[in-house]
Amino acid sequence: MSVLKGAAIFGQSGGPTSVINASAAGVFLTALQQDCITKVYGAAHGIKGILEEQFYDMGMEDKYELELLKTTPSSALGSVRYKLADPDVDDTDFKRLLEVFKKYNIRYFFYNGGNDSMDTCNKVSKFMKQAGYECRCMGVPKTIDNDLFGTDHSPGYGSAAKYVATSTMEVFHDARVYDTGMVAILEVMGRNAGWLTAATALAAYKGQGPDLIYVPELPFDDEKFLSDVKRVYENNNKVIVAVSEGLRYADGTYVADSGVRDSFGHAQLGGVAYKLADMAKNALGTKVRAIEFSLLQRCAAHWASKADVEEAFMAGQTAVLKAVEGLTDYCIGFEREAGEEYKCVPKLIKLSDIANTERKLPREWINEEGNFVTKEFVDYALPLIQGESSPPIENGLPRFAKLKKVLATK
């Protein structure tokens, strides 16, 4: 095992989650304890902050505030959606990164994000190697979408699932309160994968969930949807439906595409729930309600999964420890140990394997009819939402971390 002495930098990328800062806490608190790590930097807005030399000296932060990151939602350092060019085509950014790494003697690069970010991490690592600059690059996973390849699940998913399932139970009670007919459509995030929408089945498992669930893994069909809704409505007078924002027809067009709010990009603002509620209203003449969980589902740190928070921290911690041990080019993943009791242990996934690959909900976890998920999914997801994590409360409201954000200088 070779000892590599130098600074470490950590960046957050992509859409935030409730626990992405818990991974940051895992990286920072662990890195600050390593003898071989001379400085710990936090990049403002991910890779962009490195390119622009905008990063913070995390050693200047109070330890209490770093601990508070465990229960602070969103990306405390700022996030970014920036895809590095193919270095064979345009290596400007990479040369600049090398320059900055050299200037600050950065020898450890930790990047937190989804599959795009793992691609970034992988490209950076390859370029540094080619340039003969020793730097250990490790990915820390995050996504509420749970679509990362090679891992049992991803940090961020459990908390989003817990929030979505809890809110669905609450809406179940609220939406059914009158003795009149009602169709409620709940819109959950997920463009290509239905993992989070499927989490509404956890509420159904408690007898307080949706009647129907539609995920983007299967083509959506208006007629089938309406006949499903009608059937439930005729039996119960109440229908609760959970849908993924990314539902598509067989020809690949988004269900929200023909929506009414066309001055917005649909990807940004959803609209599936409204469109389907409109269809149900026209078909059944009943009262309808469209509910989008919107940003709330990915930032509800007040009701996060304790299991998720702890695992997110562990992912950050493990990335640092493995890099210090001498490993590079891996993303931290999770493995479920065999046995009755749920136990999650870290595993290593090659960055080249995880980058740009999406993991869908298995077909066998969606029912035959394509309008619900199976017991196997519930068994899979339940352990991930166990335990309640919430921030300390001051005067009735959360006390989130307040970082000083002292810019690093050279």
Added chain:
Amino acid sequence: MSVLKGAAIFGQSGGPTSVINASAAGVFLTALQQDCITKVYGAAHGIKGILEEQFYDMGMEDKYELELLKTTPSSALGSVRYKLADPDVDDTDFKRLLEVFKKYNIRYFFYNGGNDSMDTCNKVSKFMKQAGYECRCMGVPKTIDNDLFGTDHSPGYGSAAKYVATSTMEVFHDARVYDTGMVAILEVMGRNAGWLTAATALAAYKGQGPDLIYVPELPFDDEKFLSDVKRVYENNNKVIVAVSEGLRYADGTYVADSGVRDSFGHAQLGGVAYKLADMAKNALGTKVRAIEFSLLQRCAAHWASKADVEEAFMAGQTAVLKAVEGLTDYCIGFEREAGEEYKCVPKLIKLSDIANTERKLPREWINEEGNFVTKEFVDYALPLIQGESSPPIENGLPRFAKLKKVLATK
């Protein structure tokens, strides 16, 4: 003090809240202990359940489940929106009520709702008196809108305010995560009163709230709104705006009226946030997001205000105790005791005073410019969101009350 022996009936009416069942628990658990109360009934869907003789024998319920009502959202007995006719014009319903009251020897009538429901309660009481049937009628208040007359605040408001303020803080972190421009519009319930929208100022008080707040107490002006948003945007590149669903122009038309989702009734589905986000997008060319707190804000029992839950219980309890003491025709209200420390004590408001009266946010609690609320509002609202109440958790999700709902028979 005359002892009146007979059965008691309790009904829930109007839109649910997170704590309306806490008041139900207060009524049931207290009524079941009174010697003079021979039976305790819970009406299915409020007054409608009485008219149709659909009510439950609450003595058949497990005490544990009745206790769980304190942390179960929505109206466990089912709610109703049914306005009784003027008995001078059509007394059919009233005669039927009298018939049912006589049949079951109902001598105590407790009705839980907003100002419409207090009107119902008042009319029932008057009719019974005229018919020479002794019956004590007491109102138990509820509304997330906080617009009831004669009380410092209403049960349901504190929990909705806590949820709205917490979620606003979380969205504050999420919506500002990128280094690009962003306008987020948060839509909060409140057709005529801005109390709940104003609660986003509690997040601002923590430095993590909206830049602008618009309430229905003042006429809305598109030009003023856009110039406010532009000003903040030019300074910060990020704007968070909180608006009431019921914003109206000076001519009285709803801002949402010219909205794009016209196949829906606007009252049901909101749309103000989308309309204003659209306007901001066109004016600034920036990324926008419209977020409706929708039903979530009134049923989030997983994050209720402990103060609110306890006060809601106390309101139900006090209604029973006062009726047993011999009082009738009152609604329970709250008074804030003088002194540094917040202390809430029950008071009695005449049903005839509270019925059909709305209480708006005082003009002096809205700033001069009409785009925020003052420190006085924050001082008023902060005590109401203190303490965290959440249901017991089973397997990672709330355990809400499960009532047997044994129909009463005669």
